[in-house]
Amino acid sequence: MPFKEDKRDPTHVPLITPPNLPIEIKRENEFGTLTSKTYLHQVKSFEGKEIPDPVIDTPPYYISIITYVNYLILIIFGHVHDFLGIRFQKNKYTDLIEKDGMAPWYSVLESFYVRRLKKRIDDCFSRPATGVPGRFITCINRVSHKFNEYFTYPGTTRMCLNLSSYNYLGFAQSEGKCTDYAIKTVEKYGINPGGPRTQIGTTDLHREAERLIARFVGKEDAMLFSMGYGTNANFFNAFLDSKCLIISDELNHTSIRTGVRLSGATVRVFKHGDMKGLEKLIREQIVLGQPKTNRPWKKILICVEGLFSMEGTLCNLPKLIELKKKYKCYLYVDEAHSIGAIGPNGRGVCDLFGVDPNDIDILMGTLTKSFGAAGGYIACDKWIIDRLRLDLTTPNYAEPMPAPVLAQIISSLKIIIGDINPGEGQERLQRIAFNSRYLRLGLQRLGFIVYGNADSPVIPMLLYCPSKMPAFSRIMLQRNIAVVIVAYPATPLIESRVRFCMSASLTKEDIDYVLRHVNEVGEMLNLKLNSGKSSWDGKVQRWDIEEVIKRTPEDCKDDKYFVC
Amino acid sequence: MNTATNDTITGASVLPTSIPIPSFIVTTYSYIWYCFNVLLIKVPGGHYVVDYVKKSINDDPYRTMIEISLILYGIYYYLSKPQKKKSLRSNKPDLSEQEIELLIEEWVPEPLVNDSPLDMKKQGWRLEKIPIVLDGGIRSHIKVSRNNDNEIYDNVLNLSSNNFLNICNSERVINKVKETIKNYGVGACGPAGFYGNQDVHYNLEYTLSRFFGTESAVLYGQDFCVAPSVLSAFTKRGDVIVADDQISLSIQNALQLSRSTVYYFEHNNMESLDKLLSELNAAEARENLPAIPRKFIVTEGIFHNSGDIAPLPDLVKLKLKHKFRLFVDETFSIGVLGSHGRGLPEYFGLKRADSIDVTIGSMATAFGSSGGFTLGDHVMAYHQRIGSNAYCFSASLPAYTVASASEIIDIMENDNSEVTKLHRLSEILHNTMTSDNENNDLNKYVVIKSHKDSPVLHLELTAQFRYNKFHYTKDELYDTVSNLQKKCSSHIIFDPYENEEKFLQAIVDEVLTKYNILITRNTFLVKHETLPIVPSLKISCTSEISEEELSHAVKQIKETILRLCSSL
Numbered sequence A: 001m002p003f004k005e006d007k008r009d010p011t012h013v014p015l016i017t018p019p020n021l022p023i024e025i026k027r028e029n030e031f032g033t034l035t036s037k038t039y040l041h042q043v044k045s046f047e048g049k050e051i052p053d054p055v056i057d058t059p060p061y062y063i064s065i066i067t068y069v070n071y072l073i074l075i076i077f078g079h080v081h082d083f084l085g086i087r088f089q090k091n092k093y094t095d096l097i098e099k100d101g102m103a104p105w106y107s108v109l110e111s112f113y114v115r116r117l118k119k120r121i122d123d124c125f126s127r128p129a130t131g132v133p134g135r136f137i138t139c140i141n142r143v144s145h146k147f148n149e150y151f152t153y154p155g156t157t158r159m160c161l162n163l164s165s166y167n168y169l170g171f172a173q174s175e176g177k178c179t180d181y182a183i184k185t186v187e188k189y190g191i192n193p194g195g196p197r198t199q200i201g202t203t204d205l206h207r208e209a210e211r212l213i214a215r216f217v218g219k220e221d222a223m224l225f226s227m228g229y230g231t232n233a234n235f236f237n238a239f240l241d242s243k244c245l246i247i248s249d250e251l252n253h254t255s256i257r258t259g260v261r262l263s264g265a266t267v268r269v270f271k272h273g274d275m276k277g278l279e280k281l282i283r284e285q286i287v288l289g290q291p292k293t294n295r296p297w298k299k300i301l302i303c304v305e306g307l308f309s310m311e312g313t314l315c316n317l318p319k320l321i322e323l324k325k326k327y328k329c330y331l332y333v334d335e336a337h338s339i340g341a342i343g344p345n346g347r348g349v350c351d352l353f354g355v356d357p358n359d360i361d362i363l364m365g366t367l368t369k370s371f372g373a374a375g376g377y378i379a380c381d382k383w384i385i386d387r388l389r390l391d392l393t394t395p396n397y398a399e400p401m402p403a404p405v406l407a408q409i410i411s412s413l414k415i416i417i418g419d420i421n422p423g424e425g426q427e428r429l430q431r432i433a434f435n436s437r438y439l440r441l442g443l444q445r446l447g448f449i450v451y452g453n454a455d456s457p458v459i460p461m462l463l464y465c466p467s468k469m470p471a472f473s474r475i476m477l478q479r480n481i482a483v484v485i486v487a488y489p490a491t492p493l494i495e496s497r498v499r500f501c502m503s504a505s506l507t508k509e510d511i512d513y514v515l516r517h518v519n520e521v522g523e524m525l526n527l528k529l530n531s532g533k534s535s536w537d538g539k540v541q542r543w544d545i546e547e548v549i550k551r552t553p554e555d556c557k558d559d560k561y562f563v564c
Numbered sequence B: 001m002n003t004a005t006n007d008t009i010t011g012a013s014v015l016p017t018s019i020p021i022p023s024f025i026v027t028t029y030s031y032i033w034y035c036f037n038v039l040l041i042k043v044p045g046g047h048y049v050v051d052y053v054k055k056s057i058n059d060d061p062y063r064t065m066i067e068i069s070l071i072l073y074g075i076y077y078y079l080s081k082p083q084k085k086k087s088l089r090s091n092k093p094d095l096s097e098q099e100i101e102l103l104i105e106e107w108v109p110e111p112l113v114n115d116s117p118l119d120m121k122k123q124g125w126r127l128e129k130i131p132i133v134l135d136g137g138i139r140s141h142i143k144v145s146r147n148n149d150n151e152i153y154d155n156v157l158n159l160s161s162n163n164f165l166n167i168c169n170s171e172r173v174i175n176k177v178k179e180t181i182k183n184y185g186v187g188a189c190g191p192a193g194f195y196g197n198q199d200v201h202y203n204l205e206y207t208l209s210r211f212f213g214t215e216s217a218v219l220y221g222q223d224f225c226v227a228p229s230v231l232s233a234f235t236k237r238g239d240v241i242v243a244d245d246q247i248s249l250s251i252q253n254a255l256q257l258s259r260s261t262v263y264y265f266e267h268n269n270m271e272s273l274d275k276l277l278s279e280l281n282a283a284e285a286r287e288n289l290p291a292i293p294r295k296f297i298v299t300e301g302i303f304h305n306s307g308d309i310a311p312l313p314d315l316v317k318l319k320l321k322h323k324f325r326l327f328v329d330e331t332f333s334i335g336v337l338g339s340h341g342r343g344l345p346e347y348f349g350l351k352r353a354d355s356i357d358v359t360i361g362s363m364a365t366a367f368g369s370s371g372g373f374t375l376g377d378h379v380m381a382y383h384q385r386i387g388s389n390a391y392c393f394s395a396s397l398p399a400y401t402v403a404s405a406s407e408i409i410d411i412m413e414n415d416n417s418e419v420t421k422l423h424r425l426s427e428i429l430h431n432t433m434t435s436d437n438e439n440n441d442l443n444k445y446v447v448i449k450s451h452k453d454s455p456v457l458h459l460e461l462t463a464q465f466r467y468n469k470f471h472y473t474k475d476e477l478y479d480t481v482s483n484l485q486k487k488c489s490s491h492i493i494f495d496p497y498e499n500e501e502k503f504l505q506a507i508v509d510e511v512l513t514k515y516n517i518l519i520t521r522n523t524f525l526v527k528h529e530t531l532p533i534v535p536s537l538k539i540s541c542t543s544e545i546s547e548e549e550l551s552h553a554v555k556q557i558k559e560t561i562l563r564l565c566s567s568l
């Protein structure tokens, strides 16, 4: 296709020609070189110890009230807007009302939240990017028109420090061993997936990758799927039915909920991380059995995530295993965010807690995050996997994982294990551990409210007011930092937040830069609300930025500064 | 503060004297008000409330009293809720702690997955029969290993791939892939909403909508997840879905997740559909609903389980007549039907934008890339980007897959030689399979389910032959299985069906060992299927194969089928 640059629709995202950079600079932009050996941290296993319940810091009352009022105003204005609009600007509502005897795709009320709340801040979501989402991400500039009704693209870009991608170990790279292997694989295997795994779609690469993953997570066998969401969404119906019970953490990912709904199993939800509530629920359910018939449940499966992606909290694995054994339940752990990113050897929550992976029945994870690839896996005992290969829909109906992705998985796994380039995997793990701790403690000391565990690379910082979300996101973008903001329904209504995703590709200096800017913006937006509840000494933290940068890199390696 | 309290007490005495009020009410009221006042003053900003209340007492004391009683009732209601819950749970047996322990002790769960060795013996053979492609990609000639490398076949002719067009292996596409990996890496490392969608993703969406002639396109990570996610994003309880009764599992899942009322019409039977739609609309008119429900007709382009083609022009007529929306899964027809591979509408000479409201397609079939997509108008696409779970909560596709798909479509727009070649091959596949059958018994044993323009050919045993040899019918299989499904049995196995599957696999094995040709059973799972279905053999052609090779191979397959069926 010849280039039609001149005839380009200005509302279309342009294809950006990659800049011609010297290879060293390209490398550096994707993965910053370590600036000093002191900026590494070796995580230690908890050796089977439970973690204390997370301490949740709360903002002053007036913040909660302002937040509610903020929503109230938005909602009232939205309704007034709709009320008047439907009467006087009918042409703007044609898509939302019945037309030619057909229902609209979405009615006025169904889409209220989206149109009147989310649309106002649409410029903070779905920012188009280009190139590698590594240490820096290249955002494509856009201009908003008519309050985000549509965007135009002048064709320029902005290079931002990347705190948004799930690039935990920094494998999002286009230079290095992984890329070389991926390209070699394209030459040998092509890209076409063939057909479903059971018909034609299995290659020796699948076999190799599955064995590697099984070895990595410490299970007998594993299975790969081409999409992480699809792994969960089509998993539970293979072995659960309406006579089975699923006990699910309230914050479990949508993919798990979809999968559970498809299986038809009954679901009971426990409060996030509440192990006492969980035990009570299990006891009650074993006694009560199925609703109406009161027959005992066929099986009970406890579903949790290893690291919760919106909270940065870990599941309390030792306690879960204890409960599971005591009550003969089965345990399913979704390690989407924890595999690769957490633990002394990057092997996820089992590694971090120092528990035997065989105590968990099903380990699920995605390869989209730490490995810079795509897709998901399930790891279990061999006899279970064999049965699942027969009963799961995905390998029988869906497309398999394509070869270049497998190549990325195999090579990145081998780097983490140390089969390729010994030492590199170790360094990546130590860097993400240091980076996560440094940013987390730094933010806390500056006075922000931060959720989650010390070792979590997901660092949610609370903003509360919905109007501070776009403000924060836009100002950070101006300062060349790409962040992700999340609000209701992904979080509780008043706990809007910004989520920093740490990466091994960032250097300590990058994090200094982030801290300085978050500090300034935090002052501006009145975000320093830390009450000291979740700090180690119980004191309100309002450190000076220079002091934070000077002392935190050493302090953050010490567990005593983190309450959980 | 002192003055404030004094004020309030006198405030209560301001009550109009015209209506007699028992004095105890006045005193309690004043007392409550006093306590309230003391409390409020301590709370920051509380004096505003006090001022407001005082003012309103002056203006309209009765309103204030009503308001206060409302608040009190609210508090009472709030506090009494847990008790209500408790009483609802009264079916909870009143057990002592010991009895509970005993019950927990007694409870024996089933194993996590079916662990019966007998079941594994009946079904486990399938695992050994999965072909593993060695030392290279899935092309027309492959090296295959089965049964833990105990069987190895070299230079096997591959007649089971779904990548019907060979464009994905062209040098141009492979170079594009390498270039993209060199510039973007492999993974996108984030969902579409959070920096996961890159310029290449947006541009594939433009390319798709341009190629298929729709307003918009939306990309998904895996073809199998698209239908369940899209359909349930638009439907809710009370909406109506009318579906063909031979749709594949992906759409069956979609219907289950849609929460809507689902009706089935007889496969490709337009009279049955017309009648059903008229009845539904009549019933709806009788009900006098406050709003029109969303209504969909759901079908497939080339059917996943039979290779049949949906009669689009009639469907369009009916959808317009009855005011339904048309939802078509074109996983197998995209890139295949029509002179340029634009799918079902091009095949029938229609415009996609005028005929189909929601199209679901796969880039992992004819295009030979990865992922799925939907096509439709702007409004539908916009809502999908917010309401469709598999789009919002999953990482974007790797950049190289979308860049390669763009490249493949660019090639297809300008050059339809591959598609034409595929059409010729499909014809040869069909003609060779059907020709000369008067002179042999093939028709007695198998029926060809597929349309002659489908590149996938499904062969089923005839009902008579199945009944004679395996002693069951389609309905019997369906009834047995749905009964087991209803009972939530962990052992959904029907032996006659298993035997037929084994027989079909024997044909596959024979073709592979004797002629070095790989065909496959249509792998479906009765455990999950909710519609009647029977086993079939699947032969598919790809444009990489030469015509002579194909016709030669089909003859050999035919010969094998004849031989094995007649000797059964």
Ligand SMILES: Cc1ncc(COP(=O)(O)O)c(C=O)c1O
Binding pocket: A227, A228, A229, A230, A232, A253, A255, A305, A309, A334, A336, A337, A366, A367, A368, A374, A375, A376, B221, B393, B394, B395, B396
């Ligand atoms: C817990 C969890 N499971 C599954 C997924 C889906 O994975 P993928 O993005 O690979 O589809 C995610 C992604 O965000 C997740 O957080």
